Amino acid sequence: MFAARAFLTLACIVAPALGATYGLVDNFVGSSFLSGFQHQAIADPTHGRVNYVDQGTALAQNLTYASGDTFIIRADHTTVLSPSGPGRNSVRLMSNKQYTRHVAVFNIRHMPQGCSTWPAVWEVGDNWPNGGEIDILEGVNDVSPNQATLHTGAGCTMPASRAQTGHITGNDCNVYTTNNAGCGVQAPTPPSYGPAFNNAGGGWYAVERTDTFIKVWFFNREVPGTPSDVANGAGSVNTDNWGEPFAYFPNTSCDFPSHFAPMNIVINLTLCGDWAGAVYGADGCPGDCVSYVNNNPSAFNNAYFDFAWVKVYQ
Numbered sequence: 320m321f322a323a324r325a326f327l328t329l330a331c332i333v334a335p336a337l338g339a340t341y342g343l344v345d346n347f348v349g350s351s352f353l354s355g356f357q358h359q360a361i362a363d364p365t366h367g368r369v370n371y372v373d374q375g376t377a378l379a380q381n382l383t384y385a386s387g388d389t390f391i392i393r394a395d396h397t398t399v400l401s402p403s404g405p406g407r408n409s410v411r412l413m414s415n416k417q418y419t420r421h422v423a424v425f426n427i428r429h430m431p432q433g434c435s436t437w438p439a440v441w442e443v444g445d446n447w448p449n450g451g452e453i454d455i456l457e458g459v460n461d462v463s464p465n466q467a468t469l470h471t472g473a474g475c476t477m478p479a480s481r482a483q484t485g486h487i488t489g490n491d492c493n494v495y496t497t498n499n500a501g502c503g504v505q506a507p508t509p510p511s512y513g514p515a516f517n518n519a520g521g522g523w524y525a526v527e528r529t530d531t532f533i534k535v536w537f538f539n540r541e542v543p544g545t546p547s548d549v550a551n552g553a554g555s556v557n558t559d560n561w562g563e564p565f566a567y568f569p570n571t572s573c574d575f576p577s578h579f580a581p582m583n584i585v586i587n588l589t590l591c592g593d594w595a596g597a598v599y600g601a602d603g604c605p606g607d608c609v610s611y612v613n614n615n616p617s618a619f620n621n622a623y624f625d626f627a628w629v630k631v632y633q
């Protein structure tokens with residue numbers, strides 16, 4: 320009894336001092352992505368020129384490939400499409416588990432590139448937008464930099480001045496008043512997205528979600544100084560040592576418990592659609608987006624994610 324009580328007392332004293340330390344709860348590497356995530360063969364809610372396939376089809380067509388510490392998901396790059404048929408086969412993954420307070424680190428070697436591509440690594444709660452959305456890595460048509468964005472229901476805004484290295488694109492997170500733009504922050508450096516990211520061998524994206532803030536970091540693989548717990552995929556991480564994030568979303572004027580529910584991690588690759596299609600020409604891409612996707616399978620040779628691992632800490 321005494322020992323137990325002494326332990327509890329110690330735990331009470333130690334817990335607050337742990338600060339921003341989190342322990343590993345899920346480690347997705349190679350084939351464990353296949354059991355930890357579902358392939359969602361659903362209609363693209365953003366109206367892209369894709370056909371999301373199930374896991375069996377994705378493996379059979381080698382759109383999903385798992386081996387050792389390599390996990391690849393990609394769009395089909397061999398088929399000319401009929402204009403009247405379904406879109407280009409692609410993959411959308413959703414984690415089986417949901418997470419509330421957590422850190423997730425994504426060690427990404429390569430991300431999809433090419434005109435019409437709209438890849439995303441993000442988290443979403445049930446009953447969108449009421450459960451909230453955190454976009455960690457997202458962009459279109461190879462245009463750098465990356466942008467991290469929150470999408471919420473009504474009544475969530477971000478302060479104009481805050482401790483982050485990125486560039487604000489909007490401070491109202493409410494999807495209804497922003498035509499679903501949400502409150503975004505662009506990463507400050509070009510290698511955060513697309514061909515530049517891939518030429519640098521990719522890097523690490525990390526998100527921390529607490530009851531009072533959300534932070535997103537990007538660490539370029541070529542630039543020294545990535546925290547060792549991030550780079551090594553350590554068994555525990557301490558976000559206090561990671562420096563200023565590029566995106567910092569505090570709860571100053573946003574009640575987090577009512578805007579952010581437990582979230583699934585989603586990784587998707589769509590083509591054209593509401594965003595990539597709308598700015599396709601303006602981004603310097605040739606012809607019209609849907610015809611380009613239909614007729615040019617080899618344009619999708621590099622439209623793939625290669626994950627070394629994804630680790631979730633709580």
Ligand SMILES: *[C@@H]1O[C@H](CO)[C@@H](O)[C@H](O)[C@H]1NC(C)=O
Pocket residue numbers: 362363364365367411438439441454457587588589
């Ligand atoms: C893909 O990800 C983005 C992330 O912001 C999301 O808005 C979009 O709905 C997703 N599309 C599909 C088809 O899942």
Ligand SMILES: *[C@@H]1O[C@H](CO)[C@@H](O)[C@H](O)[C@H]1NC(C)=O
Pocket residue numbers: 381384391
């Ligand atoms: C499947 O894809 C992987 C990764 O891109 C590649 O290394 C492998 O050769 C492909 N397998 C076949 C049979 O094409």
Ligand SMILES: *[C@@H]1O[C@H](CO)[C@@H](O)[C@H](O)[C@H]1NC(C)=O
Pocket residue numbers: 530531570571572573574575
């Ligand atoms: C932000 O979090 C703090 C600490 O829990 C809390 O006191 C405050 O009410 C929160 N602010 C909003 C707007 O929810």
